[in-house]
Amino acid sequence: MTTRASGHAVAVIGGATAGAEVAGSLADRGATVVVFEQNRRPFGKIEDGLPRWHVALRRKEYEVIEAKLSRPGVHFVPHTRLGRDLDFHDLTSNWGFHAVVLANGAWRDRPLPVEGADDFVGRGLVYQNPFVIAFNHAEDPAWEGPRHEIPDGALVVGGGLASIDVVKILMLETTRAALRARGIEQDLIELEVKGIPKALEAHGLRFEELGLRGATLFYRRTSADMPLMEMPEGAPPARQEKVRQGRVRMLEKARSKYLFDFEPLASPEGLLVEDGRLAGLRFRRNRMEEGRPVPTDERFDRRGSLVISSIGSIPEPIPGIPRKGELYAFTDWDVGRLEGYPTVFSAGNVVTGKGNIVASRKHAARVQAVVEHFLGLAPGGSHEGEEAMLDPVRKEARRLAERVLRDLAPSPPLSTGETEALLRRVGERQRAVGYDGDLAAWIAAAPPV
Numbered sequence: 001m002t003t004r005a006s007g008h009a010v011a012v013i014g015g016a017t018a019g020a021e022v023a024g025s026l027a028d029r030g031a032t033v034v035v036f037e038q039n040r041r042p043f044g045k046i047e048d049g050l051p052r053w054h055v056a057l058r059r060k061e062y063e064v065i066e067a068k069l070s071r072p073g074v075h076f077v078p079h080t081r082l083g084r085d086l087d088f089h090d091l092t093s094n095w096g097f098h099a100v101v102l103a104n105g106a107w108r109d110r111p112l113p114v115e116g117a118d119d120f121v122g123r124g125l126v127y128q129n130p131f132v133i134a135f136n137h138a139e140d141p142a143w144e145g146p147r148h149e150i151p152d153g154a155l156v157v158g159g160g161l162a163s164i165d166v167v168k169i170l171m172l173e174t175t176r177a178a179l180r181a182r183g184i185e186q187d188l189i190e191l192e193v194k195g196i197p198k199a200l201e202a203h204g205l206r207f208e209e210l211g212l213r214g215a216t217l218f219y220r221r222t223s224a225d226m227p228l229m230e231m232p233e234g235a236p237p238a239r240q241e242k243v244r245q246g247r248v249r250m251l252e253k254a255r256s257k258y259l260f261d262f263e264p265l266a267s268p269e270g271l272l273v274e275d276g277r278l279a280g281l282r283f284r285r286n287r288m289e290e291g292r293p294v295p296t297d298e299r300f301d302r303r304g305s306l307v308i309s310s311i312g313s314i315p316e317p318i319p320g321i322p323r324k325g326e327l328y329a330f331t332d333w334d335v336g337r338l339e340g341y342p343t344v345f346s347a348g349n350v351v352t353g354k355g356n357i358v359a360s361r362k363h364a365a366r367v368q369a370v371v372e373h374f375l376g377l378a379p380g381g382s383h384e385g386e387e388a389m390l391d392p393v394r395k396e397a398r399r400l401a402e403r404v405l406r407d408l409a410p411s412p413p414l415s416t417g418e419t420e421a422l423l424r425r426v427g428e429r430q431r432a433v434g435y436d437g438d439l440a441a442w443i444a445a446a447p448p449v
């Protein structure tokens with residue numbers, strides 16, 4: 001083993017968009033980087049979070065991630081989860097790393113804020129993350145995780161981009177099932193690109209003829225308040241109005257293409273339970289007052305075949321990482337620092353929760369175009385340019401790598417012996433999980449579907 005140019009060693013937790021970018025940048029500057037990834041493959045949200053119709057984006061991003069993790073100086077360690085296979089304190093104190101970068105994303109669903117709701121997980125209630133993961137792997141024969149039915153007449157609680165993806169999955173899959181029942185096999189990607197009315201027209205059908213109820217998206221504010229586009233900081237009133245109108249248009253476009261219902265100003269506050277199963281929700285009607293939803297006395301019940309909660313993702317708790325509420329207790333949100341752990345930094349969704357939209361808030365108009373492509377709402381349903389969604393995540397990750405290197409500069413590099421000892425420990429773990437160090441072959445042996 002040789003000591004690399006800078007002689008510094010950095011551990012990165014999570015090998016997806018942010019982790020791979022940090023790792024590649026650090027290694028290019030001479031650091032030894034060890035990437036610990038909980039899954040077999042390092043593709044994170046790209047593989048398991050973005051609905052599988054983002055074919056071009058996924059293919060491109062898989063290549064980018066693999067290329068970054070294959071740079072000289074990067075050591076990939078799959079099937080290794082911080083908090084289960086690695087202890088946070090041990091990693092930061094004993095392994096010999098100069099710094100640890102958390103790039104483990106945001107994989108836990110924010111809990112549905114109705115008392116007792118979680119008792120019905122798997123019995124009428126499902127959360128967005130497992131729902132999308134199961135949808136993405138539905139056609140993967142080797143998939144061993146849970147599979148979820150995709151029934152007609154589901155209720156989705158949400159409001160952000162991810163909830164639109166969820167309601168789209170429901171509409172597209174139930175339409176395909178209804179067509180299948182008529183002997184018509186409809187390709188998912190084509191249906192997403194064309195939109196439901198156009199695709200049905202080609203079969204000489206209208207949606208009403210399919211006998212579907214459709215899915216409904218419930219949001220606590222109005223469509224003009226939906227976080228589909230971030231409001232630029234300090235925007236003058238005219239600009240604010242433009243953003244609000246842009247959001248309304250975006251939702252209208254999505255509804256006309258994918259035909260879901262929308263119920264604004266509705267917050268879930270009770271459970272409708274039948275035969276031990278969640279059969280729907282009781283909602284409280286809100287009104288908007290100075291930009292905030294205020295509950296009124298009006299209540300209404302909605303029954304549904306399934307309730308999907310899509311109200312945001314937060315980082316998974318990891319033993320040893322201090323938390324404040326549902327987030328990590330960062331003392332510096334810019335670079336994700338934790339009190340008492342001067343060598344720890346963080347990058348990507350683990351810090352922002354939603355990465356690119358926040359980072360790009362100064363360019364709202366451009367963001368709107370990119371988001372419309374992402375949601376399949378651009379003319380012709382094209383997804384062109386949607387990888388721009390990830391540019392800010394990568395840019396921030398590179399900036400973080402620079403910062404880590406600057407902070408490390410004064411600390412003494414590892415000696416050759418210390419580097420060898422560190423990499424011996426890394427090698428032991430790689431062998432224990434059956435990884436021989438050849439990333440391309442490892443991925444090719446079990447490629448993403």
Ligand SMILES: Cc1cc2nc3c(=O)[nH]c(=O)nc-3n(C[C@H](O)[C@H](O)[C@H](O)COP(=O)(O)OP(=O)(O)OC[C@H]3O[C@@H](n4cnc5c(N)ncnc54)[C@H](O)[C@@H]3O)c2cc1C
Nearest residue numbers: 014016017018038044045049082104105348349354355356
């Ligand atoms: C429906 C949907 C819509 C989205 N919309 C937006 C959007 O509008 N704006 C936006 O910025 N982003 C959006 N994203 C997310 C976008 O994909 C991310 O910004 C980007 O991919 C995040 O990259 P990341 O590397 O930070 O996190 P991830 O891709 O989540 O990668 C984290 C990696 O860490 C691994 N990991 C997790 N925990 C551990 C652990 N304990 N030990 C070891 N490894 C671990 C994971 O397996 C994963 O590979 C959306 C995602 C979805 C699902």
